Structures are given as structure tokens and as C-alpha cells.
Amino acid sequence: MSGPGYDMFAVTAHGLADLCAAELAGLGIAGRVETGGVAWSGSASSLYRANLELRTASRVIARVGEFGARGFAELERRAAKLPWQDFLSAGSEATLRVTCRKSKLYHAGAVAERVARTLAGVGVTVPDAVTGDDDDDAHSADIRGQLIIVRFMRDVCTISVDSSGALLHQRGYRQALAKAPLRETIAAAMLLASGWRGDSPLIDPLCGSGTIPIEAALLARSIAPGIARADLTPRRFAFESWPHFERASLDDVVRDARSRVRPARARIVAADRDAGAVAASRANAERAGVAADIEFRRVQLSDLEPAAGGGHVVTNPPYGVRVGDRRNLRELYAMLGDTIRSRRPGWEVTMLAADDALAVATGLPLTELLATRNGGIPVRLLTTACARTHTQADGVYQRLHNQEGTV
Ligand SMILES: C[S@@+](CC[C@H](N)C(=O)[O-])C[C@H]1O[C@@H](n2cnc3c(N)ncnc32)[C@H](O)[C@@H]1O
Structure with a gap:
């Protein structure tokens, strides 16, 4: 595998994970169906391809790290060791979405404050922390900069970054709306x-x-879906702002998608x-x-x-x-x-x-x-x-x- 590898998760609406796994299989990616989506590990190119080609996924997220933490000092110490530089540049902005369940650290706002402090240490500002449920598009209008998803479950903290940006259902073509449009x-x-x-x-x-x-x-x-426009130009993705973004690799993925039209x-x-x-x-x-x-x-x-x-x-x-x-x-x-x-x-x-x-x-x-x-x-x-x-x-x-x- 060339370039960095990622642990990825395609987030789907309830009931669509099996179809999404079938789509991934069609792309040559063996995924594992889990609650709320499909997980797999692979190269940057598989991340780009999933974002460009999946028709049923809401977004694709990549894991930054996972660790146990039962106190704020431990949270800050461990969060500071994560490879933030792979996903965020100094001077950039991020939005945190935090959920806490069945954990000693149960206060999402306080967890967000500690993670924001860690990010400040690598030059990233967090204008807004959004707390609430795991819904894939709750508060999506409020997201500024890179979305970071922090999830505490039974004292294990999982931190992921969104690689998609605008939700994937927003193909870009649907600007004229009739009543009750379907996603x-x-x-x-x-x-x-x-x-x-x-x-x-x-x-x-x-x-x-x-x-x-x-x-x-x-x-x-x-x-x-990522090239669903008259001139087959691709939409923009959040991963294009990551420091290790491989432009040539995305160009290959886009060229390959165009060749199959x-x-x-x-x-x-x-x-x-x-x-x-x-x-x-x-x-x-x-x-x-x-x-x-x-x-x-x-x-x-x-x-x-x-x-x-x-x-x-x-x-x-x-x-x-x-x-x-x-x-x-x-x-x-x-x-x-x-x-x-x-x-x-x-x-x-x-x-x-x-x-x-x-x-x-x-x-x-x-x-x-x-x-x-x-x-x-x-x-x-x-x-x-x-x-x-x-x-x-x-x-x-x-x-x-x-x-x-x-x-
Ligand atoms: C729920 S909407 C469909 C939304 C659509 N899937 C979308 O994504 O925009 C139902 C549509 O049925 C149309 N409709 C209702 N009764 C109809 C009828 N008797 N004959 C034809 N169209 C009808 C309405 O005009 C409306 O556009």
C-alpha cells in the first residue's frame, strides 16, 4: 500500500448499511457491517474512491485514534499524542461533535473543551463545539472547517475526522425542489x-x-455520484484539505470513474x-x-x-x-x-x-x-x-x- 493507510467508516442512514457494504464490495473493498455503517481499512485511494462512488453513504470518516480515559487529565494527555498533523494544518479551523455514553466523562461540553485545548496546542482553533446525538447530519449547517467526531462509550474515547465535507447525499444537482424531496x-x-x-x-x-x-x-x-454534473467535474471533499492529500491519487480515481461512464x-x-x-x-x-x-x-x-x-x-x-x-x-x-x-x-x-x-x-x-x-x-x-x-x-x-x- 502506498501513502498513508486509514481505518475508515462509511456512515449510512438506518437500514442502508448492507447495501453500502455491497457497493463497497463492487469497488473491490471488503467492509464490515457495523451499527450505523460499514468499516474497512485501506489506502488513501480507497478513501477517495468511497467518497466519490458510494451512492448510499452519508459520509466517510477516518479514525484518528482510540484510547481509554476516565479523567480529564488522562483525556488531554492521550488526545495530545494523536497524529492530528495528518488531518489538520496549523492555522485551520475545526468543529467538534461530541457524544458521551455510559462513561465516567459524561459531560460532552467539558470533553469538547479539553479536546479543543489540545487542538489549540497544534494551532487549530475550534470556534464551536457541537454536542448532541450521533445523527450523521444533525447540526451539519453549523460545521466550520474540519469536522471532528469525539465519541465516549464505556470510558473508551474514539476520535474520527470527517473526510467528506458536505454530506454525500448533496450531489449538487438538486437545486430546484418540489414538495417533500427524497434524500x-x-x-x-x-x-x-x-x-x-x-x-x-x-x-x-x-x-x-x-x-x-x-x-x-x-x-x-x-x-x-461525486461527478454527477454535465461536465463530470468532481465535487469537493474535506480530505482535500488534509496535509497528506495526494492530488495525483484523487485524479486517478476521478479518471477511472469517468472512464466507466x-x-x-x-x-x-x-x-x-x-x-x-x-x-x-x-x-x-x-x-x-x-x-x-x-x-x-x-x-x-x-x-x-x-x-x-x-x-x-x-x-x-x-x-x-x-x-x-x-x-x-x-x-x-x-x-x-x-x-x-x-x-x-x-x-x-x-x-x-x-x-x-x-x-x-x-x-x-x-x-x-x-x-x-x-x-x-x-x-x-x-x-x-x-x-x-x-x-x-x-x-x-x-x-x-x-x-x-x-x-
Ligand atoms: C412525496 S412527493 C415525491 C418526492 C420525490 N421523490 C422527490 O425526491 O422530490 C410526491 C409527488 O407526487 C405527486 N402526485 C400526487 N398525486 C399525484 C397524482 N395523482 N398523479 C401524479 N402525481 C401526483 C406530487 O405532485 C408530488 O410531486
Whole structure:
């Protein structure tokens, strides 16, 4: 292995770690699924690649160190010995996110103060310490400079640095928003788990701002999320500010990702009854460089005619918690089932549902692929495609990658 090695962890939303591990396997990285994500050890290049290519991870963090500490003096002494110079330059800024559980040092604010003092010793200022839960994006708007994550659990202190910067779901393309947009990482997880292989028709009849069709086009064309823009330029990552950042190695990773981009092989339809949503989808798809791969249609669900021959409907209907009149929702869900079941039996439906009664209203034989949260709401990913397990979803992902010749 050339260059520094890292212990890394891809943080995922609840329920997505298995899919993320499958994605890593597709990149040739053997990860270990743990609570909240996937761990692995490897080179700087694997860190860069994971950041650029993972569709389901929220962020990738790298471990600075781990030690036991039951008093503040011990904490400061041990924290001072960590290799901060590998991640931070003198004169830079950092934000601390501290959580303490089941530990003698239970006061997150006091722990943050001691770690900030240690950082001051290496010339790093900490304007703000953020304490609170481990949620991957809690307080993300407050982060200034390098995010440092300090976690006390049973008197063991683990300190990690964020390598991603802006959360990875922020691909950059989604600037036009419709109501209740779906997180890009969840849209990608829905597609990976759905059994869609990128080479058959796909429709989102309730596309809103177009997240599912755009993520589908990126997947079908093998465009890494980190270069999801018309000119395939990469987004910026926090690791680019690290003192040992290897520009040439990132350039190689980007070149490799670009070399795998291929033409579309599937007809992808983004439909919605709302003209603003269709316009937002198109503008977002243009920014992502995939507008030519998607057919945009302003149409009521009831008027949608899926083509003969079959394909996949992957969709995120309104839940009734945030948008939509609940009384009409049952009708909408029933229509979703009817549009597909009675008219086009060759189509599979994969959908998010927050409410079992509404899922039942579709009349579709749905089974659960995974459970996660969208915008804080617990949701289940359901499918008509014969009961798939994560392992089968992993297989789908592997097949996608095999077709791309990357493994
Ligand atoms: C929860 S939003 C979809 C959000 C989308 N996944 C995104 O990321 O932006 C549901 C969408 O369904 C659309 N919709 C609701 N009822 C409809 C109907 N009967 N026919 C077509 N579209 C409908 C709404 O206009 C809305 O854009």
C-alpha cells in the first residue's frame, strides 16, 4: 500500500448499511457491517474512491485514534499524542461533535473543551463545539472547517475526522425542489434494492423533484455520484484539505470513474401531475448531466400508460404526514396498484411507505426490502418483485458492476 493507510467508516442512514457494504464490495473493498455503517481499512485511494462512488453513504470518516480515559487529565494527555498533523494544518479551523455514553466523562461540553485545548496546542482553533446525538447530519449547517467526531462509550474515547465535507447525499444537482424531496442516498438505495438492473424501463410516476429518475440514470450510465454534473467535474471533499492529500491519487480515481461512464441502456420516465415538479426534475437532471436519458411527462397517475413488456416502477408516494390530503391518499395508493396491476402485469413496483394501511390499499402483493427513515419519518421499502433479501439486492448490485467490468 502506498501513502498513508486509514481505518475508515462509511456512515449510512438506518437500514442502508448492507447495501453500502455491497457497493463497497463492487469497488473491490471488503467492509464490515457495523451499527450505523460499514468499516474497512485501506489506502488513501480507497478513501477517495468511497467518497466519490458510494451512492448510499452519508459520509466517510477516518479514525484518528482510540484510547481509554476516565479523567480529564488522562483525556488531554492521550488526545495530545494523536497524529492530528495528518488531518489538520496549523492555522485551520475545526468543529467538534461530541457524544458521551455510559462513561465516567459524561459531560460532552467539558470533553469538547479539553479536546479543543489540545487542538489549540497544534494551532487549530475550534470556534464551536457541537454536542448532541450521533445523527450523521444533525447540526451539519453549523460545521466550520474540519469536522471532528469525539465519541465516549464505556470510558473508551474514539476520535474520527470527517473526510467528506458536505454530506454525500448533496450531489449538487438538486437545486430546484418540489414538495417533500427524497434524500438522494435513499433514492439510490431504493433502486439498488429493487432488482432493477439498469437495462429495462423504469418509471417514477410521482417524481417530485426527480430524485429517483436522476439517481436511476446515474446508476444506469455508471456515473459516480461525486461527478454527477454535465461536465463530470468532481465535487469537493474535506480530505482535500488534509496535509497528506495526494492530488495525483484523487485524479486517478476521478479518471477511472469517468472512464466507466457509458451510454444509457434503459428508458427512464419521470412523471408528475404538477408542472412545477416536472420543471424542477428537468432542471435538476440537466445539472446532473442526465436530462437526455430521462423522458419527462406531466401526467396524472390515472392517465399513465406503462409500456407493454414490463419494467420497474420505483416511487416515493406522499405519506400524508407532510404533504397531501390524507383522505385522498388511499385513493392515490389504490390507483398506483391499479395502474400497474390491472393494466401492465409485467411491471414490478418498489415503493416507500410510511403507513401499512396505505400500502395495503395498493392491493399489490408487497414484501419488505428494508426499513429506514426519510426526513425523520420511519418508512419501509416495499416491493412486488418476489421476496428479495439484502443478499439478493447485493447480487443485483454485483451484477450491475460486473456489467461495467469493474470487478
Ligand atoms: C412525496 S412527493 C415525491 C418526492 C420525490 N421523490 C422527490 O425526491 O422530490 C410526491 C409527488 O407526487 C405527486 N402526485 C400526487 N398525486 C399525484 C397524482 N395523482 N398523479 C401524479 N402525481 C401526483 C406530487 O405532485 C408530488 O410531486
